[in-house]
Amino acid sequence: MNPQQLSETIVDALTALVADGAITLPDGVPTEVTVERPRQKGHGDYATNVAMQLAKKAGTNPRALAELVADRLRVSDGVSGVEVAGPGFLNVSVEAGAQGQVAADIVAAGAAYGSATTLAGEKINVEFVSANPTGPLHLGGTRWAAVGDALVRILQFSGAEVTREYYFNDHGAQLDRFSSSLLASARGREVPEDGYGGDYISEIADQVVTQRPDVTDLPDDEAQEVFRQVGVDLMFEEIKSDLHDFGVDFDVYFHEKSLHDSGAVDKAIERLTAMGNTYTEDGALWLRTEKYGDDKDRVIVRSNGTPAYISGDLGYYLDKRERGFDRCFILLGADHHGYVGRMMAMCAAFGDEPGKNLEILIGQMVNLLRDGQPLRMSKRNGTVISMNDLVEAIGVDASRYVLARYTNDTTIDIDLELWAKASNDNPVYYVQYAHARTCRMIGNATDLGMKLPGDGFDPALLAHERDGDLLRALAEFPRVVASATDLREPHRVARYLEDTASVFNKWYDTKECRMLPQGDEPVTPANEARLVLVHATQTVIANGLRLLGVSAPERM
């Protein structure tokens, strides 16, 4: 019996009480009730607060209602005991046999265990990273590469059809600064005002000169155009390649320029104008964003006739919607949180529902610490810390894991010494080690000729307290995936894996729970039952790590 099944059992009990006239619920019986793992030993295997939630509606007090439900639950299949405690909690103990069955169910589900169909039919566009190709991918973008990719995997696991998209700004002034910086480097000049410095600039400049030797003899303005075209391509290819090595591949790389060239921006502006959401003032065209909750209205076409940056967003959003994405996610760094108001207003101005058709997730900054001191960065000096710097310091798995294990609202300080360590201090190694341990155990079992018992599996043999702890942890996985999906919080998967790895290690350390027979002892049904449990653990950890894009090594 897993938590979902217990929830259904409790709903059945409530339904029966209503049918018998024992209680009345004016709003009807809830379709599901909260079932949680109590923190405290002695509070049963599972607890529910349903009596406290419904007492007022039922016109009774929580404890009295709890007693009625308890009487019903005690005779339900799979339930071994029920106690009413505290203000009206129901503490439920589950029969060992019913609980042990979870292990076999997990093994049967395999790589699909934890997946769901709750988002089936949803077409979701997740836009993330979207860094301009004016330099190597920085740490903020790296956070989104890890979190965004994990989020996509989680949404897919919950049944959604998801597209990974990278929006590439190749229309505005930022690339002018990049190309002028390349030009300055090639001609041995100082870094221009608002320009970019650093070794990568001179490296790209050298590559451009190698590809286009003629650039040396061109006048500045023509040369800069060559540096722009060739340099941007080189830089962008480098970013794509770095992301690929990081395990992140986008389905669509969308160029802002194409929106202006194709008329998509004009079309969006026409649409908004037709809806009465634009007006002209001081020679500029404005969007009525304040009407939809933004601080103030925004210019979309400047008085000199050139489109403002947000005009690309208008065209882009409309384009996504017309490509059939009912839900558009945009993942932004905290330095862009000021855009949320106008983007949501834009969404509403199109007649869409902010928060539903458009969701914007904000991630806080990332700092690297060495010897407890943050590493300082400067764009101009080219001392920005890149994804490659992080990967070189701690590896891809640790990088992805550390970036995905915190809430987006938390500023991350990465202690390079800790995350480079191959020890149990390092959470990613701790989780991976638990997986490797299951693989070794299964290998040992195979060497002894042990096989999964199949129909001969007796779940009631997983009756030790530590068996129960592990089974309940494994049974949580689908609920963790569900909450990570609903809340768009991949870090829940990482935290869950750490907890589950810990429960597994404690189980492993329990002499009564040995999976392998000792010495020359014959293989018992209990050994076989525990082999199922180890397989189930391996499945859960592997599935969880896969959602985070972190490898699950078989040996370490």
Added chain:
RNA sequence: GCCCCCGUAGCUCAGCUGGAUAGAGCGAGAGACUUCUAAUCUCUGGGCCGCAGGUUCGAGUCCUGCCGGGGGCGCCA
């Protein structure tokens, strides 16, 4: 000035969207290796959940106001 995020053990952070005696890892102290992989486990100590009010059966969680830290507020992108 206005907006967003954070404030929980010495440190780094969770806290399942209002539930029981607030948790984990690290650090500190004491233990367990003829092992199913000790990259592990066991035990001990450690807290006005920033402060003050409010909402209710119940608040780390929701509301208001302060304090402290970080980020953002352009006809830049």
